[in-house]
Amino acid sequence: TQLLEQSPQFLSIQEGENLTVYCNSSSVFSSLQWYRQEPGEGPVLLVTVVTGGEVKKLKRLTFQFGDARKDSSLHITAAQPGDTGLYLCAVSNSGYALNFGKGTSLLVTP
Amino acid sequence: ETGVTQTPRHLVMGMTNKKSLKCEQHLGHNAMYWYKQSAKKPLELMFVYNFKEQTENNSVPSRFSPECPNSSHLFLHLHTLQPEDSALYLCASSQGSSGEPGADTQYFGPGTRLTVL
Numbered sequence: 001t002q003l004l005e006q007s008p009q010f011l012s013i014q015e016g017e018n019l020t021v022y023c024n025s026s027s028v029f030s031s032l033q034w035y036r037q038e039p040g041e042g043p044v045l046l047v048t049v050v051t052g053g054e055v056k057k058l059k060r061l062t063f064q065f066g067d068a069r070k071d072s073s074l075h076i077t078a079a080q081p082g083d084t085g086l087y088l089c090a091v092s093n094s095g096y097a098l099n100f101g102k103g104t105s106l107l108v109t110p
Numbered sequence: 111e112t113g114v115t116q117t118p119r120h121l122v123m124g125m126t127n128k129k130s131l132k133c134e135q136h137l138g139h140n141a142m143y144w145y146k147q148s149a150k151k152p153l154e155l156m157f158v159y160n161f162k163e164q165t166e167n168n169s170v171p172s173r174f175s176p177e178c179p180n181s182s183h184l185f186l187h188l189h190t191l192q193p194e195d196s197a198l199y200l201c202a203s204s205q206g207s208s209g210e211p212g213a214d215t216q217y218f219g220p221g222t223r224l225t226v227l
Contacts, residue, residue: 004152033215042200042218043153044112088153097143097166098216100153 003027004089004101012107016078021104023089024071032072033098034063037086046074079108113137114219116201122225123191131186131222133201140206141214142184144176147198147221159184160206191226198223 005024013019023032031050035043047056049065049072056063060083062075076083086105090098114135123129135142144156158166159178173195175187184201198221204214 041220042112042114042202044218045215048215090153092214097155097158098153099155102150102152 003099004091006087006089006101006104008104009102010105010107012109013079015080015108015110017108018075018077019079019106020073020075021087021106022071022073023101025091026070027091028069029091030069031092032065032069033090034072034074035088035090035100037088037103039085043086043088076106079106081108081110084108112217112219114201114203114217116199116219116222118222119220120223120225122227123188124227125191125193127188127191129188131188131199131201131224133184133186133219135182135184135201135203135217135219137203137217139203139217140181141204142178142181143202143204143216144184144186145200145202145218147200148196153200156186188224191224193226196224196226 007022031048033048034046036046037043047063052067052069054065060077064073084107086103088100088103090100092098117132141160143158146154146156155168156170157176162178162181173190177185200221201219202216204216
């Protein structure tokens with residue numbers, strides 16, 4: 001059983017469109033992280049959400065942590081080709097390492 | 111540039127070869143990690159080192175052997191691999207045990223793309 005379920009698995013949109021991707025679980029987490037991985041590179045941290053209901057904005061990206069701290073969403077406004085990549089959510093286990101979802105692969109075409 | 115470098119970036123090896131992957135971090139971190147990223151699978155944790163001590167070995171086959179000579183360097187020694195071991199191997203580092211477990215931000219290297227023939 002996958003700890004984190006991400007949806008959709010793939011998303012192809014045109015420049016200027018809005019989109020939302022989701023990260024869901026049946027477990028409660030103290031924090032959740034979102035990463036973006038571009039082709040040929042490792043994941044890069046975008047944001048960490050900690051408080052239930054928390055909303056964080058990073059330019060055109062809006063991250064929300066569910067009230068029950070079991071799920072999170074990432075909304076991108078007016079997507080650009082530079083947003084193309086694999087979006088990963090991750091939570092920590094009892095140690096220092098992370099458990100990742102399978103990710104949402106986003107393609108934004110001009 | 112995240113401050114974590116990995117070499118080589120690409121590696122092709124036969125099943126009888128022995129090779130090593132190298133990771134170096136320039137961030138002054140105390141914890142280092144190896145992850146495996148395969149197609150259609152989530153990133154899988156392989157090993158964790160905290161202050162040069164291995165703290166997690168996530169049921170990884172013995173054909174993968176990690177080495178952490180100091181807190182800045184991490185190696186993954188490969189021996190008699192199988193084709194299904196072909197994947198992107200990612201190294202990461204974080205501040206480590208001085209803070210609350212799980213609260214660390216991890217910084218990833220660009221990965222080594224490994225192909226086993």
